[in-house]
Amino acid sequence: MVVEENCSMHSLERELDLELDIDLAMECAPIGRTIKTALLRAHSEGRVIMGLSAAINVLSKSPEGSLFCLMAQPKDGDSATHMHEVLLEAFCYENDIYVIKVDDATKLSRILGQDSVESCCLVQKVWADAPEEQLTKAENQMVDYCEAHWDAPQQPIVQLPAV
Numbered sequence: 001m002v003v004e005e006n007c008s009m010h011s012l013e014r015e016l017d018l019e020l021d022i023d024l025a026m027e028c029a030p031i032g033r034t035i036k037t038a039l040l041r042a043h044s045e046g047r048v049i050m051g052l053s054a055a056i057n058v059l060s061k062s063p064e065g066s067l068f069c070l071m072a073q074p075k076d077g078d079s080a081t082h083m084h085e086v087l088l089e090a091f092c093y094e095n096d097i098y099v100i101k102v103d104d105a106t107k108l109s110r111i112l113g114q115d116s117v118e119s120c121c122l123v124q125k126v127w128a129d130a131p132e133e134q135l136t137k138a139e140n141q142m143v144d145y146c147e148a149h150w151d152a153p154q155q156p157i158v159q160l161p162a163v
Contacts, residue, residue, distance in 0.1 A: 031145050032160045035070070035100065036111050038123065038138035043112050047124040050114055052084055055122045059088070063095040067135075068123040068142060072105035073157065075119075085119065097122075098146035101155050110163040 042048050049058050049066075059066060069092045074082045092099045102108055105119045112121065126134045135143065149156060 030159075031142070032102075032158050034138045034141045034145075035102070035158060036161055038068075038136060038142055039070075039111050039121075041136055041138065042123045045126070047126065048112060049122040049124065050109075050112060051118045052081065052088065052120050055120055056084070056088060058122060058124075059091060059095070059097075063091070063097065065124050066092075066095075066097045066122045067125045067139065068098045068100060068146075069120060070100050070102055070108060070123070071120045072102050072108050081119065088120065098143065099155065100142065100146065100158055102158050102160050104160060107160040107163055111160065 039048065049055050055069065069088065071085060071089065074085055089099050091097075105117050108119075108121065109117045123139075
């Protein structure tokens with residue numbers, strides 16, 4: 001009986017150590033990997049809206065439900081799409097939705113398993129039974145990143161990991 005208790009305690013300690021290692025790795029991870037982690041989780045939970053038109057449609061109906069708007073670098077020469085993206089970005093700032101600019105639409109689309117290349121996506125909030133939204137550890141780190149760059153005249157471009 002004592003041996004079983006020791007085994008279960010060692011197992012629990014190993015699980016806690018593994019969780020701590022994952023948490024420490026997340027804290028030290030570059031923001032691009034943190035974004036990828038958050039996107040994959042939100043996607044698995046059905047909280048990601050892909051595409052410029054879909055994002056504009058969702059935001060026009062209920063902007064309070066969105067947490068992040070990830071926007072890829074615009075392609076040169078597509079002024080109509082660029083104008084939509086500028087207006088979307090301004091709308092997000094007006095509605096306190098964090099905007100994160102990423103380096104490549106292809107990487108963004110591949111992370112989310114899309115066949116077509118989309119230039120932006122929205123990450124929706126999770127509303128549990130609590131009156132406040134629930135954020136994952138990666139989402140909290142993304143909020144911290146956004147808050148640190150909120151007033152920057154030029155938003156930094158995040159390098160997403162290759163997929």
